[in-house]
Amino acid sequence: MIAYTIRRLLAAIPILVVSSFIIFWVASMSADPIRQRFEGRNPPPPAATIQLERERLNFDAGFFRQYWDWLWGLVVHQNFGPSINSAMDIGGELGRRTVITLRLVLLAMILALVLAVVTGVLSAVRQYSKLDYTFTFLGFLFLAMPSFWLAVVLKQGAIAFNDSVEGSLNRRPIPTINHEASVVPEDFWPRMMDIGLHMVLPTISLALITYAALSRFQRSSMLEVLNSDYIRLARAKGLSARRVMVRHALRTALIPLTTVSALGIASILGGAVVTETVYQWRGMGDLLVNAVRDQDRYVTMGWLLVAGLFVIIGNLVADLLYAVLDPRIRYE
């Protein structure tokens, strides 16, 4: 399995290189960030300043040279290139923000998976019952909700809740912006409470959107397994319903969900962009929004690499999980 893992990681390198080249090409086709930065300034900036910026950002080099310099700097010096903001260390920024986003994405993913498995299984087991219809309705409802809209609605709900309890609690318990309070509590437990409360709204927003699709997959996968011959055989052999359900049916039914979840990493990262904007988290999503606004191509490239790495690792983990879920699968 180790050899397989290494092979998969090595195979990911050309994928990342090709995708980075395409993004670099697209980014270089868009507006000139230096021109955009100085646009509208009166009096205009000195020509020397513009030239210094061009040199710093390596814009005077040809397209292929720019890309090669970026790639070389990354591979040899672990340097993600210069940002439009001269004081920004892109590598450090990516690292710091990845931690913030992972905190959100991982928790949301876990919550979404647990919800999806529970509701998907219950829906399948009680197919066409009121419970099934309820979960189906909720699933489609959240599927149909734009993530930014859900986030804003939750935010307004939290504000209304805070209004209602402020008098009795003498504080507003649910924060709506940032990943921590303006004045962070110094003691450990109050600080953990603060972090936890700041996670409530963004995690729910992201989890509900993600859960909706996963629950539908889990339901159909479970239904397919429950109607298969080997489950019928297991029941005929007299195994307990619980043993049939958990050991034989659910385990098999989780395989498609694993695939979908791995593929869903990209979309949950996309969802994080919206969620982080609405809740003003300073994670990867916020970094991407700022980079696109400022036409900051090297930051965009860095973001893409990290996001691409997430997707590749997610898919690799999914492949490895297949072997855990299905003993017939072995990797050489």
Place this chain on the structure above:
Amino acid sequence: MRTGTRRLSGLIALAAATTLAVGACGTDGGSDAGKPQFSEGFAECEAKPNDCNSGERKQGGTIVFAVNRGVQNWNQFSGDGNLVETVLILNTILPSPFIFLPDGKIQQTELITEAKITSESPQTVVYKINPDAKWDDGTPITADDFTMMWKFQNGKDCPKCNVAGTTGFELISSITGADSGKTVTVTYSSPYPDWQGLFALMPAHVGKKAAGGDLNTPAALEKAFNSFTAQPTWSGWAYKIDKVVKDVQVEVIPNPQWYGKVKPTLDRIIFKMITDQKQNVSALQNKEINGFTAQPSADMVTQVKGLAGVNYEMTGGSVWEHIDVNVKNKYLADQKLREAIFTAISVKDIIQKTMGFWPGAKQLGSHNLLPGTPGYEDIVKKVAPDQGTGNIEKAKQILTEAGYKDVGTALKTPSGEAVPELRFLYREGIQTRLQTGELVQSALAKLGIKIKVEATANLSETLDTYNYDLIIFAWAGNPLLSSNKDLWTTGAGNNKLGWGDPESDRILAEMAKTLDSTKQRQLLNQQDEIMTKAAVVLPLFAKPNLLALSSDYVNIRDNNQGSYVTYNVENWGQKKAQ
């Protein structure tokens, strides 16, 4: 009240950010027409812009004030550090000799006891620095600080300093210090009327240390200049930076070495980064912030008006929208056609459609001065009263008298050539400008002129290459009057019209060398008359700025003159119970 310039670099930032970042504004069809644009706490702002929301302060308290983006580069004098938000925060620590008040007047700060022109030829300015003025480590503020800032920004001593601008500094021929550096003599090689807006100081002793001991070589200056991109550990004003949570918030606390008479009462000011302006209102509603400024949309205004315990003021900002005509287009080179176009466009309709949520919006009558500032005159009304009226019959008459044919159907020039479809450009994504384009399209159709409304993703390139026939965009008005020269002089860097006039150029050149600001304004109005008659730029309106603030705070008011809301930060405080 603090006096102190929030200087040229701040103004540059304003121009850049506002012109570019103006978002789409919604409309509400003017349903609020007639209602005041100030809530109770700011009711006096129209009559007393420098004193409204005044009050006694209690000792202590914290304010959380939202800003639109995080600070990456702390050197506001550098090309990429010169952003509104950075200037707004650094106002709390940077000393400067003058400040622009909300009404556009300039006021001396407590950094100096006196500053005056002692000679007009060559222009010589002598500053007397407050003997008590010092940096927070106790080092006196002296001529050395002025000299370092000059060397950074004159474009000669430090060619590799990536400065935001050299304007003004490149005209200084020498700076000398006397009386232990407390008397500073600045000599200009040619007159610079905006000298009061020039200096804001960073500590030379800190720069010198970063450069390895001296500031006499280009390399040392560059090193020192770049060292100021890091988070400041110094202060020369009322507050000092205590803590920075990157991209989340900047916290400042009172500077114990502050030498001003008015002492800060707030224990802490937290500048909270809220990069999506739409989130400001809910954050204010949830009491996570106490105030913010923004260029508002109709939705934002409605929401703010509905918040309990929140005061707001909406004032005409310094950003003004206008429609420009490309005179390089051979058809639009004809002044009569331009006059007819401007006459057919109804500015009133445009305001109603796009700025209906702001009852204070009205047609702008000048290209150089903003309403409410000294010397402002409605030049359009004075010399071209039909421009912007939407008077189609008058426009037709102009064309007919000029010999145009098929007026009202398919316009032809006097020589019989069909006037082709004209392209009206606007910046992609700004809905109000699209709506303006549609109104222009509809109005000019009545003259027989077809208009194609197009979006551009790259406004600068469109302007630089004259790739438009008509275009709408915004300039930021600038209290540094001489900067208008760059906008309208033939061939100047910011003249995006392709238009020029020898008399206009002469007046602008004279204006840029006139040290008397009253005379300067008169000259600008003279130039404005020439330009207005030429019908090349139709001023529309100044865009509003919104300040929303928890009613618990006093002495906080908006400042659209380039010094920003923090211009008087040492006066900010929590309201004292009556």
